[in-house]
Amino acid sequence: MTEAITATLRFPGARYAVVTLTLTGFEYHLGCEVVGADGALRAWWSGGMDRTREASFGLTVRRRGASAPAAVPLEASGELFELEEQLRLIVGAFRERRALVSAEQARKAVAVCLAVEEALRHGREMAIT
Numbered sequence: 239m240t241e242a243i244t245a246t247l248r249f250p251g252a253r254y255a256v257v258t259l260t261l262t263g264f265e266y267h268l269g270c271e272v273v274g275a276d277g278a279l280r281a282w283w284s285g286g287m288d289r290t291r292e293a294s295f296g297l298t299v300r301r302r303g304a305s306a307p308a309a310v311p312l313e314a315s316g317e318l319f320e321l322e323e324q325l326r327l328i329v330g331a332f333r334e335r336r337a338l339v340s341a342e343q344a345r346k347a348v349a350v351c352l353a354v355e356e357a358l359r360h361g362r363e364m365a366i367t
């Protein structure tokens with residue numbers, strides 16, 4: 239298993255996203271930066287363990303034309319909170335006989351994960367098809 243990765247996702251129009259994940263050395267850390275013509279965002283999460291309720295986290299957004307980034311308030315963040323929220327949402331979705339995400343959204347997420355895995359295996363950039 240890879241314990242630390244950085245992935246840069248490139249999009250048309252000189253847009254890109256950088257995701258960094260560290261699971262060793264200095265606790266657990268995840269960062270994501272997305273930059274585009276209309277603005278940028280930075281999200282980060284750090285915890286002593288991956289399943290902690292006492293993590294440090296933040297989200298800032300800088301919209302086009304803004305002089306400074308703005309913090310987005312987050313009540314809670316982390317795997318435990320996200321799993322609880324997913325369970326809450328999935329119960330309602332099952333009752334209503336609907337998916338939480340569309341097949342197209344799911345396909346895109348899986349394609350990104352497979353491309354990152356392939357890039358790590360071969361040590362080079364991979365196109366997402």
